[in-house]
Amino acid sequence: MNLVMSLVWVLALWFATTAPPWEKSKLIQGRDLYRENCAVCHDIANDKDHPPKFGPSLYHLFKNEKLPLSHGKPSRQYVKVRIQFGGALMPAFRNKLTDAQINTLIDYIESQ
Numbered sequence: 001m002n003l004v005m006s007l008v009w010v011l012a013l014w015f016a017t018t019a020p021p022w023e024k025s026k027l028i029q030g031r032d033l034y035r036e037n038c039a040v041c042h043d044i045a046n047d048k049d050h051p052p053k054f055g056p057s058l059y060h061l062f063k064n065e066k067l068p069l070s071h072g073k074p075s076r077q078y079v080k081v082r083i084q085f086g087g088a089l090m091p092a093f094r095n096k097l098t099d100a101q102i103n104t105l106i107d108y109i110e111s112q
């Protein structure tokens with residue numbers, strides 16, 4: 001095998017085993033959206049170093065059996081509607097965030 005072919009194999013292996021760079025930047029975009037829009041009211045990490053926030057914690061939102069407040073089964077569909085339309089005490093984001101941004105944000109929440 002010549003050098004070029006070995007290099008191709010190394011690259012192919014690298015792509016197959018690590019998240020491609022654009023995937024990572026998607027999660028960073030989601031994290032930034034979360035920080036800009038949700039972090040004032042919702043925790044996403046399991047940190048108790050500050051007084052409880054106004055909204056329920058989103059820590060392990062999709063890994064838990066039930067949603068923190070409404071106790072339904074966590075689904076992307078439900079979370080999307082909540083982000084779009086808000087709640088009694090939560091603002092709606094449908095005029096602020098695009099559909100793509102909301103999906104990126106949910107990808108980030110799902111990864112936490």
Ligand code: HEC
Binds near residue numbers: 039070
């Ligand atoms: C001004 C504070 C505030 C902001 C900003 C906010 N929320 Fe909320 N959120 C709340 C409150 C309070 C509740 C619970 C009461 C209600 O539904 O209004 C809630 C409820 C939720 C629920 C439902 C939880 C359950 O158990 O059903 C989800 C999911 C959620 N928020 C996600 C988000 C996301 C994602 C963002 C950012 C786009 C966000 N929230 C921004 C205050 C906020």
